[in-house]
Amino acid sequence: MSENGTLIKVDKLTKHFPITRGIIIQREVGAVQAVDKVSFEIRKGETLGLVGESGCGKSTTGRTILQLYRPTSGKVYYGDADLTELKGEELRRMRRNMQMIFQDPYASLNPRLTVGNIVSEPLEVHSIGNARERRERVQELLRLVGLSPHMINRYPHEFSGGQRQRIGVARALALQPEFIVCDEPISALDVSIQAQVVNLLEELQETFGLTYLFIAHDLSMVRHISDRTAVMYLGKVVELATRNELYTHPLHPYTQALLSAVPIPDPSKEGKRQRIILEGDVPSPANPPKGCRFHPRCPLAIDICREVEPEWREVAPDHWVACHLV
Amino acid sequence: MAESVALDQPLDESTARKGRSPGQDAWREFRRNRIGVAGLIFIIFIILVAIFAPLMSPYGYATQNNLNSRAKPMTAYTITTDYLPNCHWAGTPLEWGCTIFFTGSDALGRDLWSRTVYGTRVSISIALVASTVSLLIGSIYGTVSGYAGGRIDNFMMRIVDFLYAVPILPLIILMQVYFKALARQGVREGLTGAIIELNQQMGGMLFLFIALGALNWIGMSRMARGQVLSYKNKEFIEAAHMIGASNSRIIFRHLMPNILGPLLIAETLAIPGYIFTEAVLSFIGLGVNPPTPSWGQMISEGYQGLRSNPHLVLVPGAALTILTLAFNFMGDGLRDAFDPKLRGRK
Numbered sequence: 157m158s159e160n161g162t163l164i165k166v167d168k169l170t171k172h173f174p175i176t177r178g179i180i181i182q183r184e185v186g187a188v189q190a191v192d193k194v195s196f197e198i199r200k201g202e203t204l205g206l207v208g209e210s211g212c213g214k215s216t217t218g219r220t221i222l223q224l225y226r227p228t229s230g231k232v233y234y235g236d237a238d239l240t241e242l243k244g245e246e247l248r249r250m251r252r253n254m255q256m257i258f259q260d261p262y263a264s265l266n267p268r269l270t271v272g273n274i275v276s277e278p279l280e281v282h283s284i285g286n287a288r289e290r291r292e293r294v295q296e297l298l299r300l301v302g303l304s305p306h307m308i309n310r311y312p313h314e315f316s317g318g319q320r321q322r323i324g325v326a327r328a329l330a331l332q333p334e335f336i337v338c339d340e341p342i343s344a345l346d347v348s349i350q351a352q353v354v355n356l357l358e359e360l361q362e363t364f365g366l367t368y369l370f371i372a373h374d375l376s377m378v379r380h381i382s383d384r385t386a387v388m389y390l391g392k393v394v395e396l397a398t399r400n401e402l403y404t405h406p407l408h409p410y411t412q413a414l415l416s417a418v419p420i421p422d423p424s425k426e427g428k429r430q431r432i433i434l435e436g437d438v439p440s441p442a443n444p445p446k447g448c449r450f451h452p453r454c455p456l457a458i459d460i461c462r463e464v465e466p467e468w469r470e471v472a473p474d475h476w477v478a479c480h481l482v
Numbered sequence: 483m484a485e486s487v488a489l490d491q492p493l494d495e496s497t498a499r500k501g502r503s504p505g506q507d508a509w510r511e512f513r514r515n516r517i518g519v520a521g522l523i524f525i526i527f528i529i530l531v532a533i534f535a536p537l538m539s540p541y542g543y544a545t546q547n548n549l550n551s552r553a554k555p556m557t558a559y560t561i562t563t564d565y566l567p568n569c570h571w572a573g574t575p576l577e578w579g580c581t582i583f584f585t586g587s588d589a590l591g592r593d594l595w596s597r598t599v600y601g602t603r604v605s606i607s608i609a610l611v612a613s614t615v616s617l618l619i620g621s622i623y624g625t626v627s628g629y630a631g632g633r634i635d636n637f638m639m640r641i642v643d644f645l646y647a648v649p650i651l652p653l654i655i656l657m658q659v660y661f662k663a664l665a666r667q668g669v670r671e672g673l674t675g676a677i678i679e680l681n682q683q684m685g686g687m688l689f690l691f692i693a694l695g696a697l698n699w700i701g702m703s704r705m706a707r708g709q710v711l712s713y714k715n716k717e718f719i720e721a722a723h724m725i726g727a728s729n730s731r732i733i734f735r736h737l738m739p740n741i742l743g744p745l746l747i748a749e750t751l752a753i754p755g756y757i758f759t760e761a762v763l764s765f766i767g768l769g770v771n772p773p774t775p776s777w778g779q780m781i782s783e784g785y786q787g788l789r790s791n792p793h794l795v796l797v798p799g800a801a802l803t804i805l806t807l808a809f810n811f812m813g814d815g816l817r818d819a820f821d822p823k824l825r826g827r828k
């Protein structure tokens with residue numbers, strides 16, 4: 157399904173948010189290590205799922221790739237271009253290729269603008285077409301995402317969550333991007349509507365050959381849509397593999413624990429499913445554990461885990477993991 | 483609902499239903515608030531009075547008639563031939579138009595009604611100009627500070643904190659005293675001269691505008707900053723960054739329309755304060771220049787004879803009270819309409 161060309165290469169990407177104190181002179185007293193030395197590739201036309209608990213840095217990863225946050229260190233290559241080096245007009249032009257779909261359909265649309273204005277804004281900003289052409293394009297986009305073009309003059313508050321998410325999708329598609337970060341696009345929606353939105357995203361991917369980074373907080377959500385899946389824990393990607401490989405041969409203890417929480421559709425196997433219950437809470441990313449960040453909760457932890465950070469390596473073709481035991 | 487409309491049906495502009503913006507919703511809500519609407523109507527009326535003051539007053543505000551000083555309300559005007567040319571109604575000389583003092587006359591024999599009518603000009607200009615000045619400066623300053631964030635924000639807000647700690651009213655009084663003294667000495671040269679000249683031409687209101695605007699933009703800027711902070715991390719702002727919108731576009735198209743409502747309401751509620759401060763400054767002789775009539779000044783002139791001639795205080799006092807109340811009612815109505823949490827009915 158996926159062609160093998162790499163579209164985006166993320167190299168030791170790090171994003172720390174400084175914690176400051178003081179009123180007049182602000183001192184840095186520490187940093188939230190939201191994303192720490194993360195490396196992976198996204199291939200043309202694929203959907204890479206990114207999964208992890210709340211607060212583990214998934215959104216930050218997505219935003220830093222898109223340069224909405226400037227990375228603390230590390231590189232993001234889009235084709236040959238290093239996005240982290242781009243500024244001003246160059247970055248603006250590059251952004252036409254990359255878009256984002258947001259988690260909260262209520263916060264992601266400006267309540268003061270009509271749907272027509274929201275969807276045509278990207279075209280206006282990049283001076284594409286005249287007013288009439290833009291209006292036609294907006295109607296076409298609305299149709300594409302399954303909304304009636306008659307709704308063009310309405311305001312966001314007149315729509316349901318699912319419809320709003322479709323408006324967000326139409327806005328993201330306006331500039332005909334290649335790559336879209338979908339940041340938990342369905343987790344704020346009713347279960348009955350989630351499938352519709354996922355199907356829409358899949359159809360659009362097929363039609364336009366889009367590449368997705370699809371963020372979700374549990375494995376069952378991305379199982380359906382992703383070609384490969386990355387698992388994140390406390391600012392680190394701990395395992396990355398093709399979908400089947402990850403679900404059948406999870407290597408990292410954290411992935412195994414997550415998977416054990418996913419119900420198996422086959423009742424004969426579901427009965428035998430062993431849940432691995434993780435103890436303790438996720439530590440604060442402002443003060444992550446030394447060595448392997450998962451060691452305080454890892455059922456298999458050994459001495460070296462407390463001291464040495466496990467290396468991120470490809471243990472089998474297309475199967476990356478960071479654990480001393482693998 | 484509209485979802486049932488067939489998707490592939492061609493769009494006929496006339497059938498595309500117009501949506502209702504949050505602003506239109508608030509306006510509908512406001513219209514249901516009777517007291518607020520009454521306030522608004524009264525304010526519009528007073529603005530019309532201010533614009534058409536000459537049509538509503540039988541005499542000039544400075545026209546003196548020493549045969550009729552401190553006349554009681556509804557007393558007849560003693561017409562002598564040399565006063566006849568002053569006697570007009572809506573510009574047309576009319577003898578009967580000047581035959582009576584509706585609300586009496588002051589110590590110099592000036593018609594109190596005419597002076598009260600002209601007094602609306604001072605109060606309304608103060609209300610409009612001071613609020614516009616403070617809203618403009620305050621919202622731009624606060625928005626820039628909040629949007630820039632980090633060091634710039636920190637620096638800009640410390641300036642505001644500093645100004646907040648400075649007692650501004652005494653400063654204004656000092657400034658007024660200083661310029662008024664210079665004006666009496668007849669200073670005409672240089673920048674000070676130009677300022678004094680301009681102030682004279684505006685009947686002494688220039689300094690009031692500056693003073694009141696300066697007094698209030700500080701609070702406004704803090705409020706604007708708070709509003710910006712609550713919006714700037716919203717996802718629709720990130721979406722705007724993502725599509726490549728410039729900072730000015732984000733500020734003016736995405737932030738401003740969202741934060742302006744609460745700022746406008748706060749400004750409306752601050753207007754009675756401006757009108758009052760003007761009255762107070764005029765009362766102590768630091769406001770507009772005589773003979774420009776200001777309600778505060780009229781009260782100040784009248785209060786010495788309060789026992790024998792209470793109308794000299796009551797008439798401008800009543801005007802001041804009613805206009806202030808009208809602004810308060812309108813501001814309350816707007817706040818209720820714009821803040822969904824305060825909305826009782828749906």
Ligand SMILES: Nc1ncnc2c1ncn2[C@@H]1O[C@H](COP(=O)(O)OP(=O)(O)OP(=O)(O)O)[C@@H](O)[C@H]1O
Binds near residue numbers: 208211212373
């Ligand atoms: N702008 C910011 N300033 C400071 N800290 C931040 C900022 N954004 C995120 N963080 C911190 O970085 C960490 C990762 O946040 P992030 O939003 O990326 O998590 P997430 O995996 O997307 O979680 P969720 O599933 O809740 O969306 C969190 O601890 C968060 O508090």
Ligand code: SF4
Binds near residue numbers: 452
């Ligand atoms: S490195 Fe050690 S602590 Fe970390 S996941 Fe592997 S076994 Fe567990």
Ligand SMILES: [Mg+2]
Binds near residue numbers: 214215216259339340
């Ligand atoms: Mg998130």
